[in-house]
Amino acid sequence: MAGRRPNQISGAGSTETTAGSTQMQAINPRQPIAGQVYERLRRAITTLSMLPSEALSEKELSLQLGVSRTPVREALIRLADEGLIDIFPQRGSFVAPIRLRDVEEAQFIRESLEVAVARRLAGGCSRRFLTEIKSNLYDQEKAVNAEAFDLFLELDEAFHKSFCEEAGLSKSWRVIQSVKLQMDRVRYLSLPDLGHLRVLLNQHRAIVDAVEAGDLEQAAHSMAAHLREVLRTAKTLSEQRRDLVEN
Amino acid sequence: MAGRRPNQISGAGSTETTAGSTQMQAINPRQPIAGQVYERLRRAITTLSMLPSEALSEKELSLQLGVSRTPVREALIRLADEGLIDIFPQRGSFVAPIRLRDVEEAQFIRESLEVAVARRLAGGCSRRFLTEIKSNLYDQEKAVNAEAFDLFLELDEAFHKSFCEEAGLSKSWRVIQSVKLQMDRVRYLSLPDLGHLRVLLNQHRAIVDAVEAGDLEQAAHSMAAHLREVLRTAKTLSEQRRDLVEN
DNA sequence: ATTCATATACTACCATGGCAGTATGTCAAC
DNA sequence: GTTGACATACTGCCATGGTAGTATATGAAT
Numbered sequence: 321m322a323g324r325r326p327n328q329i330s331g332a333g334s335t336e337t338t339a340g341s342t343q344m345q346a347i348n349p350r351q352p353i354a355g356q357v358y359e360r361l362r363r364a365i366t367t368l369s370m371l372p373s374e375a376l377s378e379k380e381l382s383l384q385l386g387v388s389r390t391p392v393r394e395a396l397i398r399l400a401d402e403g404l405i406d407i408f409p410q411r412g413s414f415v416a417p418i419r420l421r422d423v424e425e426a427q428f429i430r431e432s433l434e435v436a437v438a439r440r441l442a443g444g445c446s447r448r449f450l451t452e453i454k455s456n457l458y459d460q461e462k463a464v465n466a467e468a469f470d471l472f473l474e475l476d477e478a479f480h481k482s483f484c485e486e487a488g489l490s491k492s493w494r495v496i497q498s499v500k501l502q503m504d505r506v507r508y509l510s511l512p513d514l515g516h517l518r519v520l521l522n523q524h525r526a527i528v529d530a531v532e533a534g535d536l537e538q539a540a541h542s543m544a545a546h547l548r549e550v551l552r553t554a555k556t557l558s559e560q561r562r563d564l565v566e567n
Numbered sequence: 568m569a570g571r572r573p574n575q576i577s578g579a580g581s582t583e584t585t586a587g588s589t590q591m592q593a594i595n596p597r598q599p600i601a602g603q604v605y606e607r608l609r610r611a612i613t614t615l616s617m618l619p620s621e622a623l624s625e626k627e628l629s630l631q632l633g634v635s636r637t638p639v640r641e642a643l644i645r646l647a648d649e650g651l652i653d654i655f656p657q658r659g660s661f662v663a664p665i666r667l668r669d670v671e672e673a674q675f676i677r678e679s680l681e682v683a684v685a686r687r688l689a690g691g692c693s694r695r696f697l698t699e700i701k702s703n704l705y706d707q708e709k710a711v712n713a714e715a716f717d718l719f720l721e722l723d724e725a726f727h728k729s730f731c732e733e734a735g736l737s738k739s740w741r742v743i744q745s746v747k748l749q750m751d752r753v754r755y756l757s758l759p760d761l762g763h764l765r766v767l768l769n770q771h772r773a774i775v776d777a778v779e780a781g782d783l784e785q786a787a788h789s790m791a792a793h794l795r796e797v798l799r800t801a802k803t804l805s806e807q808r809r810d811l812v813e814n
Numbered sequence: 815a816t817t818c819a820t821a822t823a824c825t826a827c828c829a830t831g832g833c834a835g836t837a838t839g840t841c842a843a844c
Numbered sequence: 845g846t847t848g849a850c851a852t853a854c855t856g857c858c859a860t861g862g863t864a865g866t867a868t869a870t871g872a873a874t
Contacts, residue, residue: 390860
């Protein structure tokens with residue numbers, strides 16, 4: 321598990337002073353700062369706005385965001401717990417490399433949990449859930465037709481989350497969401513493909529149909545097939561961007 | 568947690584009480600303090616040395632342990648992430664209640680993952696793993712015969728951990744270990760029962776036999792039965808100690 | 815050109831003080 | 845007895861300074 325030594329950061333002129341220009345959006349001092357910093361950094365990493373091996377300095381980040389080092393540090397610790405950054409004491413903190421092994425294990429964890437969730441819901445779920453999930457499917461179709469990729473990703477996330485919530489498994493969703501970050505990062509390796517979105521949408525429909533029919537094995541199988549499709553495309557993307565993916 | 572110093576903390580043993588307080592064992596200032604505080608508090612909570620709704624004050628803990636509030640605070644945040652404590656800003660931090668719902672969901676997560684691991688290993692594992700796991704089983708039997716309960720719990724943990732390691736799923740084990748904390752806490756609700764340990768040992772044997780035979784479904788079934796047994800006894804214990812268990 | 819000692823500029827980790835927000839005790843008004 | 849205002853004693857959250865440890869640059873010696 322010995323992380324590879326973080327090679328020296330290619331001096332891409334980080335000397336550009338932070339005159340508050342790249343301030344994005346100011347931190348709201350009335351709400352917990354640590355959480356805001358965490359959310360912002362997590363988004364930056366998962367969307368590849370920050371690339372692997374890029375350094376995250378407590379001090380520099382605190383200056384850029386206009387907050388103290390303490391909440392920044394707490395955010396970095398949380399990100400390290402989720403495997404998005406590597407902290408080397410007294411050396412520095414760096415965006416973790418995209419390791420194919422980690423992506424595959426994230427897929428394993430997610431599939432194990434979500435298949436079990438799907439099987440459970442196929443064994444019984446509320447009418448309200450079915451109507452809501454079908455409404456979500458309808459919105460997904462609209463998003464695909466409108467080529468609204470980001471919206472589709474949001475609906476996709478809500479789709480999977482609602483399964484856990486209907487099953488009363490909120491902690492499970494937290495685990496899934498945490499490991500999903502590794503796969504989300506791979507998604508951003510290339511621009512989304514419209515045809516691929518249609519495949520995903522049809523798989524979503526198959527899952528809902530199996531759940532509604534009460535077919536446990538079919539629900540489990542459909543969910544597994546769906547998640548493996550996500551992994552398959554992730555691998556394909558990895559092949560195309562070997563400069564950013566390890567292993 | 569990637570990239571943090573390996574902080575070995577000698578397990579329970581000599582607990583020399585220093586003057587005037589339950590200092591247990593001094594913090595080693597040469598190793599990361601936050602990690603040591605975390606380990607200590609986690610153990611105190613899971614062994615019910617600290618009971619639900621007991622307060623954990625940053626300031627008080629820092630005085631008791633002879634460290635500053637910062638590493639204590641970071642330890643509390645980690646414990647909150649794992650659901651062992653509840654932090655109410657500006658009000659206080661308290662040991663989380665044992666909620667039966669949380670225990671059941673921890674069981675769900677653990678079963679989903681470990682069943683998948685068992686199925687994977689039944690599909691193929693190394694000879695070295697089989698010899699090592701059988702060696703562990705042998706030690707388990709010795710521990711049961713010697714009525715060495717704590718030793719059995721350690722071997723049990725190593726048993727399950729080695730499954731994940733053999734499958735190359737270290738992150739999965741971290742997830743399992745994290746959710747397992749909720750169940751560990753229930754285990755300490757009563758003294759261990761020798762007959763129960765024999766049941767667990769036999770279930771362990773059945774799992775290993777199925778894996779060695781390459782019977783995927785049997786391996787999965789044995790693992791599921793084993794983990795459900797653990798939950799069943801947990802529920803029984805909860806009934807006996809409703810004063811400490813919610814819901 | 816290589817090696818080795820040392821100065822320097824970082825890093826994350828920890829200690830400590832100040833702050834806003836919350837619970838509680840006290841006491842006057844009804 | 846009940847209510848409400850206010851002082852007080854906490855809490856966790858954040859800001860900031862100091863320290864040990866690490867990487868790199870510099871330069872003398874080989």
